[in-house]
Each structure stands twice: as structure tokens, then as C-alpha cells.
Amino acid sequence: MLLGEWTNLQPAIASREQGLVASATGAHAGLLGWLLRRDGCVSCRQDLSGCFLIVGQSFDQAEILMLFHETFGGSITRRGSGMGLRKPLLQWRAGGQSARTAAQLLAPHSIAKRRQLLLAAEWPEAKSDREDCKAELHALKKYDSAVAGPCSWEYFAGFFDAEGYIQQKCGGVSLVLQIKQKHPRVLECLREFLAQRLSKDTTVGKAGESAHALWICGLTPCKQILQHLLAVGLLCKAEQAKLVLGLMPETAAQVHAELGCLTGNQVFGKRLGAAGQERARKIAVLKAEHELLNVNHENQQCSAFHSTSRGSDEDADEDAHDRAVILLILRRQAAWAAGLLTPACWVRGSKTLVGPERLHADVRGSFCAEAFATSKEVQMDNKQLRVRLNKSAWPILKCFSAHGQTYSLPLRAESRDLRRLPPEPVLAYLAGFFDGDGCVTCKPNLSGCSLHVGQSFDKAEILMLFYESFGGSITLLFRGIGLQKPALRWVVHGKSARTVAQLLGPCSITKQKQLLLAAEWPDAKSRRQDCKAELRALKEYDSAVAGPCSWEYCAGFFDAEGYIKQQHAGASLELQIVQKHPRVLKCLHAFLAQGLSKDTTVGKAGESVHVLKIYGLTSCKQILQHLLAAGLLCKAEQATLVLGLTTETAARVHDELGRLTGNQMFGKRLGAAGQERARKIHATQAQATRLRKGGQLAEASAKLNEIEVLKAEHELLKAYYENQQLVEYLRRVQSLHNNLWEGPIAHGM
Structure with missing residues (x-):
């Protein structure tokens, strides 16, 4: 029965795309509560072309679904056929333009789902953005994404219709109104609204491990609130509200019985009748009497024991002494055992950190490749060398250098007078670098957040720029093991x-x-857990905010995430920035297209990352010049080097660039001789192809044999070259230990 009329659901009510009724602002606010119900949600279509708005309800309370249908169009369909005590379910659903329009109308009144509704209303046309919006919608449902805003009695009525519960305590003349939610923010808004309008001091607290509840207690306050809700259109719980408004001592039993009939089947068969209530009251009295008698009996026994135990003090002292002696012996045994088990070398996990003496022996030993070994044998030696390197710790770094000055570690925390702001270009540069390499984390006790930036010890200038601009401190982040250099961290x-x-x-x-x-971390402890969840969610999807870019921002971001690539060691350049999410790359792409009319490309680089690429020697040089002028810092030496790239300087630039790009490709980059061998192999392959196409098969076969010989030689010499570099690096790590290195000069490492 829907609003007093039978409505045929075979087929489901057709979707109405005619103009939506948008006149009743109060009605929208009331309806909003229903979208907050656990059976109502914002969901994206499977093809990501848009969103659905869905509200579910039992078949015998379908008036609310008809109200949605008459207001916004959409359709009503069967959601579940019902089984046993679970009644059949219906659902209202709006899709397409109707969903967009309904979301636009509902969003301004929303508290708990405003962000979801705005996302549905502004669902992007570009297919490339839809996957990120899907992830954002999913993330919004994981934490308390409610937006605190003004409330109204209409909104309260809708929300209470969806999630409220009227409880008659103990079947007597007492009422409790309760609203449960997973997250507390919307409940806090309702509590503040009631406090302002009625001066009612309601309570919000935990209800179990993962839920929160708003409680309103007392017969008079509950009746007063229910009268307000009825006046503004309470619908699904209107009959219950009217019933309890007549609650008094004379009607308590009748109200309790009828209220049980109106509250669904959740406690079907479990509610007590009048006789059961009487028995329960009698049991409560008996239990109270039983507890009182128990306490009295225990008190009498304790008094008797106290009077007879005074004569045994000496025995008690002896027992205490014996226990103390035994405890002392056990402690000595534990200390002795700990001394025996103290390791001679430090082991963490399965990686033993090799000391300088052992390292010296290894370097002088069999890990230097022998002459006349095959390429596979040398490669095996190289693998073992890398294993040794992965276990070879650097000495503890105790100082670092920046701009020619040496600083001790840790560089103590300092505060800055941030009323004197850093210049706008410096802020933009630092924001770009922080976007690339920075991290926002909440403290373990959730009292606030920390900002930190990590960087290799030999590129500490950027950390000093953060330190000089904002204060904070610089500490050792990682001591260094093998090819992984020590790392520092700026933190505030x-x-x-x-x-x-x-x-x-x-x-x-x-x-x-x-x-x-x-910046807006809450002072209220109750909200911090949700902010922690929100912070974690922001890191899971593309939460970037498209905005104006600048050369300073580009310089900072490129310093953190950029890569200068000299293609094939020739007079050709490529600039790359790789990111997990594409939005920031698109902002940079748009900026470069406007500033220099350079049509850079943004595309996928593997399954889960995106890349911005800029090709061409002239284009790359032009952009690097702009970045240097805007304050490029960490990659300034690389940029300055490649600005001099020509055909004549290509080999030298390639060697120098390899030295400046860290240890990611250590031992794998080809030297000048290796580049020449690679070019010779490529040229010979081209000759073989031409001979084969010209029908000179014998000559082509001879060239292919020559190529095999050249490749074998190339592989062997590459392996030897890598071996020499690895052995030399091991010697340098050893020399750091021998010299009691404190930092930071470590040339060639």
C-alpha cells in the first residue's frame, strides 16, 4: 500500500525524465536524511558514465520511496523478495541526468554525504578522469567525510525516519530516542542543533567498538522533540511517535505492546509481554537483594580473617624474604644468559652488516673476477658482490655539508618567526618539492601532524632550504648500506x-x-581518528587539486621527481616525470603548453603509473633554462651539464651524467668503450639486414655469426666493467671504516 493506493511493480515503475520538482527546500532537507541510511547510497555505474542515487526500504513503508519518486523521478523496483522474518524490499533509484540534478539539489542540505553528492553532480565527461572519481567515491565512504553545516527540523525528521529508534525503557513511563551511526560528525551536528533550539543536553558517545550513538533521555524532552518532528513531516516513524506521545503510567503496558508491533521484526519473539515484564521486574528486585546479602556475607568473612591473621606476621615475613631471594636469583640468571647471547655482529632480519675487517678480507679474496672467466662466471661473481654490498653498512653519519658549510647531526629543532614569510617564489618551489618528495603523517597519539622530506646526504641543500624557511630539524633517516647512501630527513x-x-x-x-x-587538525580528540582515516584515504586516490602552476613550482617538482635522460648517449634529450596519479602531470602539461607552446605528452607507463615526457634537444634545453632560472637546486648540475650537449660533447656528457644520477644504475651504464661496441653491433645488424634483403644470404649469415661473436665479447666486457666498479665501491666503503668517517666527503659513491 503506497500512500493509500496500490501501485503495480510489474514492470517496475518507469523512470520519469520530466522536469524535477525543485521548489520545496525543506522537503529536500528532510529527504536528505534518507540518503544517509545504510540502504541508501551514491554509487557509480559499471561503465563509469555517471552515478546512481539509491534508497532502499521495506515494502510496507514505501511512502518515502514514492516521495523520492514524485520529487526527483527515477524508478522503484523490487530489491529483495523477502524470506522468513525478512520482509520484501523495494528501492528507489535515479540515474543519468536525473541523478545529477537530484544530487545538485540535495548536496547543499547534506551533512554526511555532501562530498559524495557533489562528486555525482560533477561527474566528469572525460573518461580518463572517471577512474579517479570512482576511487575518490570509494575513499569517501571509508572515513567520516561528513561536512558540518546548518541543520533543520526537516533534516532531523528525515534522518530520524532513516536511522532513529524510539525505546520505551523497561516497558514503563520512560523514553529514549537513539540514532546510531558509524561516524560521529553528523551526530555532533544534530546534538548542537538540539542544544541551540531546545537547550537539550543530549549525549554522543561510542556504541560498541565501531559505532557511535546520539541519545536523548527523559519522557518530556523526547515528547517535545517528537512533536517537532511530526510537525515537519516525520513519515515512516509517525505512527510510533504519535503512540508514545500518549505514554503515561496508565497506558504504559498498552503503548509497549503496540510499539512492539510497529518496530519491525528485528526482535520478533524476543519482546516481553505484560506478564513477562512483571516477572522481569520481580527478578530485578530479587537480584538486588541477592547482591546486598552477598556483600554483607563477604564483609563478615573478611573481618573474621583479619582478627585471626595477626599472629602469623613472622611467617609472612619469611615467605616474603624467600620470594625476594628467588626473584634475585632469576634476575641474575637472566642477565648472565643475556650476556652469553649478545651477538658479536649486529644482525637484523637476514642481513648481516659486515664489519670492516671482514669486508677487507672479502675484497682481497675471491670476489674479484679472474682473468679468462666466462661472462656467466663473472656475472655470478657480480651477483655475489652485490649481495655483499647489500650487507655492508656505512659508518654512522655524524655531520653533513650544504653550501660549503658543515653541520652536526642531528641539527636541532628550531622555530622560525613565520610572520616573515618566505618569498612567494621560494614557497612555490618548496611546495613543488614537497608535492614530489614530502609526506604528511599524523603523530602516533593523533595530537597533530608532522611534515617531513627525505633526501640523500650529499644533496642536503634542499633540506637546509626547508630548515631555513620553516625551522624544524634535520636528522639521520637511514645510515646507508652498500649502494644505498645515507639519507637525511627534515621534519617539523x-x-x-x-x-x-x-x-x-x-x-x-x-x-x-x-x-x-x-593545518586544520582538530583539537577534539573524538574527531582525530576520522581525520587519520581521511588522511590515509587521500593518499589512496588522485586527490590532487588542479590549480595555477608556475616555473618555481615546476622546478621544485622536477627536482623531486624529474629525470634527465640522454638517449642512446647521443645528442638527444628527454625529460621525464613519473607519478602514480596523472592529475598533477596534466597541470604541468597544460602549463608548459601555454608557456612555451610545447606539446608534451602524458600517458601510462606500465599498469599503475603515468609519465609526462618532453622530447627534443631544443625543447628540453629551453625548459631546463627556465627551471634553472626559477631555482632548480638538486638537479642544477645535471641541467647545466646537458645544456652544453652537442654531437662533439655527447660522450663526455654521458659519462658525467651517469656520475650525477645516483646509484640506481650503478655498474649497468656503459662507458665510452661499451657505447662504441653497442654502436658497432647495431651497425653490423643493419648490414646483415641489407644483405638478407638483397638476396646475399651467405654474406648475411656470416654477418650474423660476426654479430654473435661481438655480442658475446660485449657481454663479457660489460660484466668485467661492472665487476671492477663493484670491487672499487667495496674498497671505498672499507676505506670509510678505516678512516673513521664522520661525513660528508665520499667522492665517487
Whole structure:
């Protein structure tokens, strides 16, 4: 029965695409509560072309679905056929343009689902953006994404119709109104609304491990609130509300019985009748009497024991002494055992950190490749050398250098007068670098956030720029093992972190939402867990905020994430920036297209990453010149080097560039001789192809044999070259130990 009329669901009510009724603002606010129900949701279509708005309800409370249908169109279909105590379910659903329009109308009144509704209303046309929006919608449902805003009695009525519960305590003349939610923010908004309108001090608290509840207790306050809700259109629970408004001592039993009939089948067969209530009251009295008698009996026994135990004090002292002696012996045994088990070398996991003496013996030993070994044998030696390197720790770094000055570690925390802001170009550069290499984390006790940036010890200038601009401290992040150099970290906590986040946020693209969250971290402990979840969710999808870019931002971002590639060691360049999510790359692409009319490309690079590429010697040089002028720092030496790239300088530039690009390709980059061998192999392959196409098969076969010989020689010499580099690197690590290295000069490492 729907609004007093039978409605045929065979077939389902047809979707109505005619103009939506948008006149009743109060009605929209009331309806919003229903979208907050666990059976109502915003979901994206399978083909990601848009979103659905869905609300589910039992078949015998379909009036609310008809109200949605008459207001917004859409359709009503059967959701579940019903089984046993579970009644048949219906659902209202709107899709396409109807869903967009309904979302636009509902969003301004929403609290819990405003962000989801706005996302549905602004669902992108570009297919490339839809996957990110799907991920964002999924993330919004994982944490308390409610947006605190003004409430109304209409909204309250809709929300209570969806999630409220009227409880008659103990079947007597007492009422409790309750609303449960997974997240508390919407409940806090309702509590504040009631406090302002009725001066009712309701409570919000935990209800179990993962839920929160709003409670309103007392017969008079509950009746007063229910009267307000009925006046503004309470629908599904209207009959229950009217029933309990007549609750008094004389009607308590009748109200309890009828209320049980109206509250569904959740506790079917479990509710007590009048006789059961009477028995329960009698049992409660008996239990109270039983507990009182138990306490009295225990008190009497304790008094008797106390009076007879005074004569046994000496025995008790002897027992205590014996226990103390035994405990002392056990402690000595534990200390002795710990001394015996102290390891001679430090082991963490399965990686033993090799000391300098052992390392010296290894380097002098069999790991240097012998002459006349095959390429496979040398490659095996190289693998073992790399295993040794992965276990060879650097000495502890105790200082670092930046701009020719040496600083001790840790560089103590300092506060800065941030009323004197860094210049706007510096802020933009630092925001770009932070977007690339920075991280926002919440503290373990959730009292606030920390901002930190990590960098190799030999590129500490960028950390000093953060330190000089914002204060904070610089500490050792990683001691260094083998080819992995020691790393430093700039970090800022507390109020300073809030201020820095406020300064960097407006200039940020990738981490703007994270920085704003850190800047506005709540003082209320009850909200911090949700903010932690929100921060984690922001890192799982493309939460970048498209905004204006600048050369300073580009310089910072390229310093953190960029890569200068000299193709085939020739007079050709390529600039690359790789990211997990594409939005920031598209912003950079649009900026470069406007500033220099360079049509850069943004595309997929593997299954889960995206890349911005800029090709061409002239284009790359032009962009690098702009970046240097805007303050490029970490990659300034590389950029300056490749600006001099010509055909004549290609080999020298390639060698120098390899030295400047870290140890990611250590031992794998070809030297000048290796490049020449590779070119010779390529030229011989081209000759063989021409001979084969010309029908000179014998000559082509001879060339192919020559190629096999050249390749074998090339592989062997590559392996020897790698072997020499690895052995030399091991010797350098050993020399650091021999010289009691404290940092930072470590040439060639």
C-alpha cells in the first residue's frame, strides 16, 4: 500500500525524465536524511558514465520511496523478495541526468554525504578522469567525510525516519530516542542543533567498538522533540511517535505492546509481554537483594580473617624474604644468559652488516673476477658482490655539508618567526618539492601532524632550504648500506607543522588536501581518528587539486621527481616525470603548453603509473633554462651539464651524467668503450639486414655469426666493467671504516 493506493511493480515503475520538482527546500532537507541510511547510497555505474542515487526500504513503508519518486523521478523496483522474518524490499533509484540534478539539489542540505553528492553532480565527461572519481567515491565512504553545516527540523525528521529508534525503557513511563551511526560528525551536528533550539543536553558517545550513538533521555524532552518532528513531516516513524506521545503510567503496558508491533521484526519473539515484564521486574528486585546479602556475607568473612591473621606476621615475613631471594636469583640468571647471547655482529632480519675487517678480507679474496672467466662466471661473481654490498653498512653519519658549510647531526629543532614569510617564489618551489618528495603523517597519539622530506646526504641543500624557511630539524633517516647512501630527513611537528602546512597548502597541487587537513587538525580528540582515516584515504586516490602552476613550482617538482635522460648517449634529450596519479602531470602539461607552446605528452607507463615526457634537444634545453632560472637546486648540475650537449660533447656528457644520477644504475651504464661496441653491433645488424634483403644470404649469415661473436665479447666486457666498479665501491666503503668517517666527503659513491 503506497500512500493509500496500490501501485503495480510489474514492470517496475518507469523512470520519469520530466522536469524535477525543485521548489520545496525543506522537503529536500528532510529527504536528505534518507540518503544517509545504510540502504541508501551514491554509487557509480559499471561503465563509469555517471552515478546512481539509491534508497532502499521495506515494502510496507514505501511512502518515502514514492516521495523520492514524485520529487526527483527515477524508478522503484523490487530489491529483495523477502524470506522468513525478512520482509520484501523495494528501492528507489535515479540515474543519468536525473541523478545529477537530484544530487545538485540535495548536496547543499547534506551533512554526511555532501562530498559524495557533489562528486555525482560533477561527474566528469572525460573518461580518463572517471577512474579517479570512482576511487575518490570509494575513499569517501571509508572515513567520516561528513561536512558540518546548518541543520533543520526537516533534516532531523528525515534522518530520524532513516536511522532513529524510539525505546520505551523497561516497558514503563520512560523514553529514549537513539540514532546510531558509524561516524560521529553528523551526530555532533544534530546534538548542537538540539542544544541551540531546545537547550537539550543530549549525549554522543561510542556504541560498541565501531559505532557511535546520539541519545536523548527523559519522557518530556523526547515528547517535545517528537512533536517537532511530526510537525515537519516525520513519515515512516509517525505512527510510533504519535503512540508514545500518549505514554503515561496508565497506558504504559498498552503503548509497549503496540510499539512492539510497529518496530519491525528485528526482535520478533524476543519482546516481553505484560506478564513477562512483571516477572522481569520481580527478578530485578530479587537480584538486588541477592547482591546486598552477598556483600554483607563477604564483609563478615573478611573481618573474621583479619582478627585471626595477626599472629602469623613472622611467617609472612619469611615467605616474603624467600620470594625476594628467588626473584634475585632469576634476575641474575637472566642477565648472565643475556650476556652469553649478545651477538658479536649486529644482525637484523637476514642481513648481516659486515664489519670492516671482514669486508677487507672479502675484497682481497675471491670476489674479484679472474682473468679468462666466462661472462656467466663473472656475472655470478657480480651477483655475489652485490649481495655483499647489500650487507655492508656505512659508518654512522655524524655531520653533513650544504653550501660549503658543515653541520652536526642531528641539527636541532628550531622555530622560525613565520610572520616573515618566505618569498612567494621560494614557497612555490618548496611546495613543488614537497608535492614530489614530502609526506604528511599524523603523530602516533593523533595530537597533530608532522611534515617531513627525505633526501640523500650529499644533496642536503634542499633540506637546509626547508630548515631555513620553516625551522624544524634535520636528522639521520637511514645510515646507508652498500649502494644505498645515507639519507637525511627534515621534519617539523606541532604548531610549526600547522603553520607550514597553511603556507604550503595554497601553492600545492598534489598534497593540497593533505596539507589543509594538517593545518586544520582538530583539537577534539573524538574527531582525530576520522581525520587519520581521511588522511590515509587521500593518499589512496588522485586527490590532487588542479590549480595555477608556475616555473618555481615546476622546478621544485622536477627536482623531486624529474629525470634527465640522454638517449642512446647521443645528442638527444628527454625529460621525464613519473607519478602514480596523472592529475598533477596534466597541470604541468597544460602549463608548459601555454608557456612555451610545447606539446608534451602524458600517458601510462606500465599498469599503475603515468609519465609526462618532453622530447627534443631544443625543447628540453629551453625548459631546463627556465627551471634553472626559477631555482632548480638538486638537479642544477645535471641541467647545466646537458645544456652544453652537442654531437662533439655527447660522450663526455654521458659519462658525467651517469656520475650525477645516483646509484640506481650503478655498474649497468656503459662507458665510452661499451657505447662504441653497442654502436658497432647495431651497425653490423643493419648490414646483415641489407644483405638478407638483397638476396646475399651467405654474406648475411656470416654477418650474423660476426654479430654473435661481438655480442658475446660485449657481454663479457660489460660484466668485467661492472665487476671492477663493484670491487672499487667495496674498497671505498672499507676505506670509510678505516678512516673513521664522520661525513660528508665520499667522492665517487
